[in-house]
Amino acid sequence: MRFRQNGQGGEKMISSIAELISDRIGTMPAGERRAAQTLIANYPLIGLKTVAEFSQSAGVSSPTILRFVARLGFQNYPEFQSALQDELAAQLQSPASRTLNPSSPGGTVSPMLEATLDNMRETFRHLSDKQLADIAARLADRRGKTFLIGGRFTDPLARYMAAHLAIVQPNVFHLAGQESVWRDRLIDMGKHDVLVIFDIRRYQDSLVRFAETAHQRGVQIVLFTDQWLSPIARFARHVIAGRTAVPSAWDSSAALFVVAETLIGAVTRQLEAEGAKRIRELESLR
Amino acid sequence: MRFRQNGQGGEKMISSIAELISDRIGTMPAGERRAAQTLIANYPLIGLKTVAEFSQSAGVSSPTILRFVARLGFQNYPEFQSALQDELAAQLQSPASRTLNPSSPGGTVSPMLEATLDNMRETFRHLSDKQLADIAARLADRRGKTFLIGGRFTDPLARYMAAHLAIVQPNVFHLAGQESVWRDRLIDMGKHDVLVIFDIRRYQDSLVRFAETAHQRGVQIVLFTDQWLSPIARFARHVIAGRTAVPSAWDSSAALFVVAETLIGAVTRQLEAEGAKRIRELESLR
DNA sequence: GGAGCGCTGTATCGTATGTTACGTATTTTG
DNA sequence: CAAAATACGTAACATACGATACAGCGCTCC
Incomplete structure (x- = not known):
């Protein structure tokens, strides 16, 4: 035309x-x-x-x-x-056509996007508001420290969450670097502390061992894993099982990412009073 | 109003x-x-x-x-x-995706999820297969090196992408640590290399400067930013503008995350032949 | 290193657009 | 039914918009 x-x-x-x-x-x-x-x-x-x-x-x-x-x-x-x-x-005129790029059929884009959107819907379907609220409350509890760690591919998620949480509250630590380094941090962890672990298959032995000892020390574990559940689920207080299947050679962590963002938002809202003051302070430091 | x-x-x-x-x-x-x-x-x-x-x-x-x-x-x-x-x-901006949503009944589904799903749909609506294929082809081009870097909150996305890309091909580097450290890496960059930058508001001056000098050296820049476009867009060969608005105190990087995963998948598929061999080698190394 | 080409911005121009004044038609009111 | 008031369109006007010519600059390719 x-x-x-x-x-x-x-x-x-x-x-x-x-x-x-x-x-x-x-x-x-x-x-x-x-x-x-x-x-x-x-x-x-x-x-x-x-x-x-x-x-x-x-x-x-x-x-x-x-x-x-x-x-x-x-x-x-x-x-x-x-x-x-x-x-x-x-x-x-036709609001139905606004759904997607008209390049859907055969393209590489939309199967991936569709699968990801489905994953998110499924993930949240099995996730109750109450469960999220509980976890958020636990993370917002300032009596203890918060540690975050992830596996080979999921560690960036731990970093992302830590970067945000560390702004609205003190005592947030991302465990990085060599295994021996963060293993030694176990000595700082007690029953008032929270350990957020990201672990999807293939599950890493080092992380499982780490979770086990942390659990023995009374640390509350929040686990982000896939639908087949990392063995760490055995020790975890809260388990978030995200769907990961997509038409790709890799698993997708996108659903877990969104859950993480949701939790970040919830915690921030909960700490609004102190958080706002804290954020202003940080601004002035820059 | x-x-x-x-x-x-x-x-x-x-x-x-x-x-x-x-x-x-x-x-x-x-x-x-x-x-x-x-x-x-x-x-x-x-x-x-x-x-x-x-x-x-x-x-x-x-x-x-x-x-x-x-x-x-x-x-x-x-x-x-x-x-x-x-x-x-x-x-x-906010497409009425409320029309058909099977996940609503009864339980109050997080408005956060709804907004995130909308963001992804919108982001991909402005993104063509061709554009993604171009970027994937560039990333899969093994003649040059690939560098990735991100801002304060988006650096984990750069890490995530780097972790995957580094498996299917050599010469993938995530730029981390102090500014002076990665700034010095500019000396390794030339016109055959690709620099992937994640930068959403507020845009970081250090990143903009970095991008500018990289651009002057002829480096091809792939920019992940928000819909308001980081100033780096000025130097970028490819720009991916993701929607970031969610009902939270923070912006959401979820849409960019999904785009990143999509690209990872596309690059992997493109390198399938060599990639498979490489992956087997890595397996045996473990 | 020099010549040529292509890209980009400044300044100028013509015109299409929104705006206004005014006269005619139509309706309303006493 | 007459007279006034309101509504509407024609035509002239001024502005701002898109279009174009030209010069400066950087880049590539001999």
Whole structure:
């Protein structure tokens, strides 16, 4: 319809301007690429504003914007805007079509995304509000210390959670480095402390041993694992089992990541009073 | 906000222009009523076109359209259009995925989860297969080295990605530790290398500077950022803009996390041949 | 290291757009 | 039914917007 380009196409089906852009963004000079990126990032509303506003948002000059739309095959800026409006109109008419990128079939994107979204829904289905509230309360309890550790691939999750928790409360420690190093930290742990462990298969022996001794010392363990449950579940006070299956060579930790973010949010809310003061203090330190 | 009218009303809650119109359509003269009806019928796109087009669609003259928007309380036509655009923006930001959601009944599912799922859908909607394939191809290109780095909260994502990529191919480096340490690594970077940066607001100056000098050295930058685009986007070859808004004190990096996992999967698939051999070797090393 | 090309921004121009004034038509009211 | 008031459209106006010419700059390729 509109996007018949120079070559007698037929090779590729371009059905939206967004696709057209990502198709050509590789062949664009730097300035026009910035225009393309800002348009995609705030698609499509920036394209409906004036050239001046668009150019300012993108940090380039007006002519660059015009060259950009010219490269997309439009005769002039108004024609480009009309195309965007038509697209919007079609989208608003049939709300069902707004679900996903129309590149679904056969693409590499959507099976992965679909599986991940399913994983999250499943994970949260088996997770009660009460359970999350309990864990959040435990993590917000300031009488004890909080330690976090993860396995080979999940340690970044422990880091991520630690980075946030350490801001809203004191005594949060991420256990990193060599095994011998964090094993020695066991001596600091007691029955008022919490140990958050991330462990998905293949479960690491070192982590299991670590959890066991911690448990013997009375430490409360919160375990993030997969649906097959790490052996650490045996010692854990709270177990969060996330779905990990995706069409990829690797397991996905995304569901656990979202649970972690949810907990971070809950703990923060719980510590709001002291947390706010603490955050202000930290700001002033910077 | 915008619709405070003449009287200081607290009488009626007007939250959209469409409501405002149907509220006043009774008091309008015939011509303006026709304008109102045609706008409602094709809401809101006709209002984004020019006065001439609007007037022609409604079968009235231009001044009638202007008197119509004036009666709604707007100073001039552009102001009216801006209001419509803002409304559209808000609508597009949070897609009404509430329509079909099998996970709601009874238990109050965390609004956090809902927002996160929306964020992912939105993020991937602006992301084409082609774009991901391009980035994956670049990351799988074994002629150069791959460096990864992140900001205060996003560095764990860089770690996560690095942990996986380093298994399927050599020459993958996560830049950690003190700024001076990784800044010195710039000397190893050239035009065949790729630098993956995670940077969401508030954007870190140190990262921006780092990206700039890397860019000057010809390094290809892949940027993971939020929808407001880190200033690094200026130097980036590829930009991935993830949605981050959630009902929490913190921004969410979950959408970026999923994109990262998707890329990891794509790269792995691309390197399948050599990757499989490599993985077997690693297995035997353990 | 030099010549050529391509990209980008500044400044200028023409025009399409929103705006306003005014005259005519239509309805309302005494 | 007359007279006034309101509503509407035509036409002229001014502004701001998109378009273009040109010069400076960096980059690539001999």
